[in-house]
Amino acid sequence: MTLDRQNMPSLADLDERSRQIFREIVDSYLATGDPVGSRTLSRREGVDLSPASIRNTMSDLAAIGLLTAPHQSAGRLPTHAGLRLFVDGLLQVGEPSAEDRQAIEARVAPTAAKVSDVLSEASSMLAGLAGGAGLVTTPSRETRLRHVEFVPVSAHETLAILVSEDGSVENRIMVAPPGLPASAMVEAGNYLSTRLKGRSLKQAMEEIRAEIKERRASLDSAASALVEQGLASWSGGEERALIIRGQAQLLDNVAAAEDLERIRMLFDEIERKEGLIALLDKTKDAEGVRLFIGAENPLFSLSGSSVIVAPYMDSERRIIGALGVVGPTRLNYARVIPMVDYTARVVGRLLEKSRN
Incomplete structure (x- = not known):
């Protein structure tokens, strides 16, 4: 079950009496956790209503989904929708004491x-x-980068060297696109270094991908393939605790x-x-x-x-x-x-x- 926020009642749906009774019930619930009945409310300071009038108002509030009764003979409690309305419309939140x-x-x-x-x-x-x-x-951890370089390590693998602004170096082995020339590695490294400088991978990744997709990047097909391969292999989820x-x-x-x-x-x-x-x-x-x-x-x-x-x-x-x-x-x-x-x-x- 989830709350349908679009169809929830608003404060505009409540008259002054309903707002007062609703606020009293929520305040009581937050203070004690117990349901509150009409007779108890009628004895509160500032509530100048009979138990019968309060019961009618409570029934109306229950009908629109703001109150509920945990037992047939018990008083009323706010529903989750009622608490949301209270927090959004009636709760005054300031700075902590x-x-x-x-x-x-x-x-x-x-x-x-x-x-x-x-x-x-x-x-x-x-x-x-x-x-x-x-x-x-x-x-x-979104390390800002200073330089990216690709170095061939075998016929099928490339070493990506990522140098951060703080001087740390991270090496990542990648599967190289077939037939990748050394010139494409230099071109791809220069391209990424320019666009990543002072930024994290996460910050620049979407922009780089869009640029390549729209063919706005000044890269040949081999260098583009290497850049896309790198972005795909570097976008793995980081461990969060x-x-x-x-x-x-x-x-x-x-x-x-x-x-x-x-x-x-x-x-x-x-x-x-x-x-x-x-x-x-x-x-x-x-x-x-x-x-x-x-x-x-x-x-x-x-x-x-x-x-x-x-x-x-x-x-x-x-x-x-x-x-x-x-x-x-x-x-x-x-x-x-x-x-x-x-x-x-x-x-x-x-x-x-x-x-x-």
């Missing part, structure tokens, strides 16, 4: 000498402050058997690390924090959990990794969202320092 900023800096900054320590501590810190499991992907901390915290305050089963399913989902890395990598599509609630992401459709993720960047604002927190939908979104965002900024800054 001074206390939270100090806590983040105090935990992560002392580890700045080593990249792995920064990432591990960030994951643990997010888990502790947010009450869920902390997630951090290791940074993608996922650091997870704090799963045990998800077991805290489990009050019912169904809650324990949901947490067990969440543990199973967290074990699918490749899916989690792909989920965190979705932050590369846009800057800033991204939030996935329950069925909005297939990876967490069984446990109905929420994931809050943000990218971390280098000094040139290139996204190199992502971090976040996963936990029950009853997260303190107003606090956790800015914390995840601020932690990403701190991690990006510290990783940049560790490289200099």
Whole structure:
């Protein structure tokens, strides 16, 4: 099951009374995790409505998919669609408090000498402050190149030499196109050196391929074949690691058997690390924090959990990794969202320092 975001109700569909009741129910759910009934709401300060009026409004909100009743005689809880509407339209998110900023800096900054320590501590810190499991992907390595050269090593193989701006050298053996003359190797090396200088392979790859495809590259057929062969062999996936901390915290305050089963399913989902890395990598599509609630992401459709993720960047604002927190939908979104965002900024800054 996935949420149909296009057909979800909007705030414009709610009158003032409905908005008030809806906000009260979501606030109560986020604070306690329990369903709330009409009589309880009628006793709240600022709610000047009878239980009967509140029940009618709650029924209307349930009819459009914003509320649900876990049991026939229970009060109401927000659905995943209701939580999404609340976060997008009613939640006010600012900067993290001074206390939270100090806590983040105090935990992560002392580890700045080593990249792995920064990432591990960030994951643990997010888990502790947010009450869920902390997630951090290791940074993608996009080395900027200075020079590319091809050297024949046999009748069927060519050695590609990639020299980075930092002076490191990487050698890669390639299968050579048949009948490749030495002049084509020189031509291909000069062509790539010109277009890759100061850029990573990933940054320039699409442009180079388009240029060759449209025959705008000043290369003969043999040199073009060598360049395309190189791009194909160099575009293999890099190994990315996922650091997870704090799963045990998800077991805290489990009050019912169904809650324990949901947490067990969440543990199973967290074990699918490749899916989690792909989920965190979705932050590369846009800057800033991204939030996935329950069925909005297939990876967490069984446990109905929420994931809050943000990218971390280098000094040139290139996204190199992502971090976040996963936990029950009853997260303190107003606090956790800015914390995840601020932690990403701190991690990006510290990783940049560790490289200099």
